[in-house]
Amino acid sequence: MEHRQLKYFLKAQELLSFTEAAQQLHISQSTLSQQIKQLETEVNTPLFNRIGRQITLTEAGTLFTDYAKQAVKKAEDGLQMIRDLNNLHIGTVTVGVAYSLKNFFTKALIQFAAKFPQINMKVVYDSSLGLFDRLDQFELDFSLAFHEGVDVPHFNYQELFSSPMVVVANKESKIAKKKILSLQEICQLPLVIATRGYSSSHIISKTFTRYGLDPKFSIEVNDIPTVLDLVKTGKWYSIVVQTSVIDKDLVTIPIDEKTLVRNTNIISLKEAYETKAIKEFKKILLELKHEDE
Numbered sequence: 411m412e413h414r415q416l417k418y419f420l421k422a423q424e425l426l427s428f429t430e431a432a433q434q435l436h437i438s439q440s441t442l443s444q445q446i447k448q449l450e451t452e453v454n455t456p457l458f459n460r461i462g463r464q465i466t467l468t469e470a471g472t473l474f475t476d477y478a479k480q481a482v483k484k485a486e487d488g489l490q491m492i493r494d495l496n497n498l499h500i501g502t503v504t505v506g507v508a509y510s511l512k513n514f515f516t517k518a519l520i521q522f523a524a525k526f527p528q529i530n531m532k533v534v535y536d537s538s539l540g541l542f543d544r545l546d547q548f549e550l551d552f553s554l555a556f557h558e559g560v561d562v563p564h565f566n567y568q569e570l571f572s573s574p575m576v577v578v579a580n581k582e583s584k585i586a587k588k589k590i591l592s593l594q595e596i597c598q599l600p601l602v603i604a605t606r607g608y609s610s611s612h613i614i615s616k617t618f619t620r621y622g623l624d625p626k627f628s629i630e631v632n633d634i635p636t637v638l639d640l641v642k643t644g645k646w647y648s649i650v651v652q653t654s655v656i657d658k659d660l661v662t663i664p665i666d667e668k669t670l671v672r673n674t675n676i677i678s679l680k681e682a683y684e685t686k687a688i689k690e691f692k693k694i695l696l697e698l699k700h701e702d703e
Contacts (some may be wrong), residue, residue, distance in 0.1 A: 413485050415449045416478045418442050419457065423475055426465055483548045487683035494686050502530040503687050506541040506553035509604070509634040510654035511674060515554055518694045525694075529687045545679060551688050552678035554695070556651075558613075568676040568692070570699045573653045575614070575670040576662040580644040585663065592666045593623055602629040602637050602646040614649050617670060 421431040422442065432439040450457050457471035467475070490501060507515045512535065523531065536544065538555040545553055545565065554570075561567060577591050577599075585591065585599075597618070604611050618625050629646065631637050634654055640646050642659050651672050655662050676692055678684070 411449065411452055412445075413482065415445050416482050418445050419449055420475070420478050420482065422446060422458070422465070423467055423471060426467075428465060429463075479548050483682070490685050491683050500528060501685055501687055502532060503685070503691055504532040504534070504549070504551050505691070506534045506536055506544050506550040506555065508538045508541065508553075508555045509535055510556075510651040510672075511554050512634070512654070513656050514653055514674075514698065515695075518691065518698055521694050521698075522691050526687060526690065542677070545677065548679075548682075551682070551684075552676055552692070555675060555677055556672040557675045557677060558673055564680050566678045566680050570674045570676060570695060572671050572673050573651050574664065575649055575672065576652050576655070576664055577647055578638065578641050578650050578655050578660050578662050579647050580642055581659055581661045583644055583647070583661075585647070586661045588663050590664045590666050593618060593621055596647075596649070596665070597623050597625045599626065599647045600645065601625055601627050602631060602640045602648050603627045604631060604634055604637055604650075613670065613672075617667060 418431070418435065418437075421435055422428055425431050425434070428439055428442055428446075432442040435442065446457070453470070453474070455470045456468050457474055458465045459468055493500065505515075515533075519531065519533065522529075534541075534544065534550065538553075538557065541550065541553040541555045542562070542565075544550050557567060577585070577596060579586055603614065629640065631640070634650065637648050637650065638655065638657060638660065641648050642657070649665070649670075652662060653674075676695060
C-alpha cells in the first residue's frame with residue numbers, strides 16, 4: 411500500500427469523480443483508476459461503487475477513509491519532522507480560531523508573520539464546535555477555541571485565559587452606565603444573538619433555561635461582527651464574550667451570573683507532530699496571554 415495510492419483514494423472520495431480527482435492531482439484518469447484498482451486488490455474489497463461515470467463509496471470505502479487520512483497525515487508529519495531537523499524554515503501552519511477570539515488571535519498573527527515571513531499561514535474561523543470537527547478531520551494543526559466540560563481523550567488542551575460573557579450595548583443606550591445586569595433585567599431587552607449553533611449561544615440558552623427565564627432573542631445571525639454592528643444602531647443588545655468587543659462605540663456590562671464564563675484553550679491532536687513553526691506560534695499566544703493579564 412503506497413502513500414500516493416492513499417492520496418489518490420482520498421481525493422477521489424472527496425470529489426466522487428475520478429475525472430475531477432485526476433485533474434486536481436495532475437495525472438491521467440487511467441493512472442488514477444489503475445492505482446485505486448491496485449489498492450482495492452490489496453485490501454481485497456471494492457472501495458467504490460462504479461455506476462457508469464458516477465462513483466460512490468462502498469461501506470468499506472467509508473470505513474477506510476478515516477484510516478487513510480491518518481496514514482497520510484502521519485507520513486506528512488514524518489516528512490515535516492525531517493525538514494525541521496534539517497532547519498528548513500519552510501512550511502504552512504493551519505490554525506482554526508473561534509469567532510469571538512479574532513481580536514486576540516490577530517495580534518499573535520501579526521507578530522508571527524513579522525518574525526517568520528517565510529512560513530505560510532492559513533486561518534479558518536468557525537464556531538468552537540466546528541473547529542473540534544475540523545481537528546478530527548486533520549484539517550487544522552491546532553485551534554484557538556473555547557472549552558468547558560468533558561475533555562475529548564485524543565485532544566491536548568492548553569488553557570490560556572478565561573473571559574466573562576457580558577451584555578454589549580451602544581455607548582449612548584439607556585443601560586450604558588449600568589454597573590451590572592441581572593438575568594431578569596436582560597430578559598426585558600431586545601436581543602440579537604449569534605446563531606444557536608455557536609457554543610456560547612448554547613451556554614447562554616442553558617443558563618436562562620436553568621432559571622426558568624425566556625429572553626427576547628429577536629434576531630439570530632451567524633456572524634459576530636454583524637451582531638456588533640446591529641448593537642451599534644442602539645436598537646438591540648447582545649450577550650457576547652468580553653474579548654470580542656473592542657469598538658469605542660460600544661460598552662460592555664457585567665452579568666450577575668458567575669457561570670457565564672468562557673475558557674480559551676489551545677487545542678490540538680495528541681498524536682500529531684508539532685513543527686517548530688507551530689511551537690513558535692503557540693509561544694507567541696502564551697506571551698500575549700501574560701501581557702493581557
